[in-house]
Amino acid sequence: MIGFVAWDSDEIATFRARWPVGTPARAACELPYWTAARTNDAVMIGPGNIGPDGILTFLQSKTGGRAYVPWPNPLPEFAEGCADEREAVKAASTGTGQTFLAVASRPRSVKGLGNLIADYARAAGIKDRSAHGLRKALLTAIAEAGGTSHAIMAWGGHSSLSEVEHYTKAVQVRRHVGRERGRNVVSPQRG
Structure with missing residues (x-):
């Protein structure tokens, strides 16, 4: 996967x-991790x-694809x-306005959120990780x-299967040379 590096489970736990x-x-x-939202x-x-069926749905602004x-x-x-x-994600996403990440009843800025995640990661001792890396981490998981x-x-x-092939292909390659089996989505220790 080229571009932003996916966070690993140890980094998320840290x-x-x-x-x-x-x-x-x-x-x-x-919120960006669980929803895989940019x-x-x-x-x-x-x-x-959140629809009456309990599924959080939103339209991806980049691709126009609908996320479920x-x-x-x-x-x-x-x-x-x-x-x-x-449940921890829902507890952490406590915005009281129209958005879960609202600040003073207004949505947080896009650039501000990306910078905050990188700054908070550095403060936790995690270097060179981005908000987009959280998206990649969840989709890889x-x-x-x-x-x-x-x-x-x-x-x-995503709007096409070819866009997600790199996630499944990388996992399949590792499975062909190792003893890895399917497992549940990574759920690192929560602090």
Whole structure:
């Protein structure tokens, strides 16, 4: 995967240990991670994006693809072990306005969110990680947990299967040379 580097599970665990639920840093990290939203979309996600079916849905501003993220609805089989993680994400996303990441009842700025995540990561001792790396981490974790290309496409809001192939291809290559088996989405220790 070229470009931004995906956070690994140790980095996510380190971040969570440094920034507990209830801090702006934790909210800034958790929502883009769980939703796999780019910063320009994450700053706009709020309670109005949750449908009566319990699925958080939003339109990707970059691709126009619609993303579907489990919120209170039952988790897909590959993510069943992540119920506690999802509850932590919901607890961390406490914006009281129209968006979960609202600051003073206004959406957080796109650039501000990206800079905050990088700054908070550095303060936790994590270097060279970005908000987009959180997106990549979640989509990679879905592939590692046995989620299909269609599952990654739906959760990430991709508009074509070719856009998600690099996630599943990398996992399949590793499985061909190792003893790795499908597993649930990574759920590092929460602080």
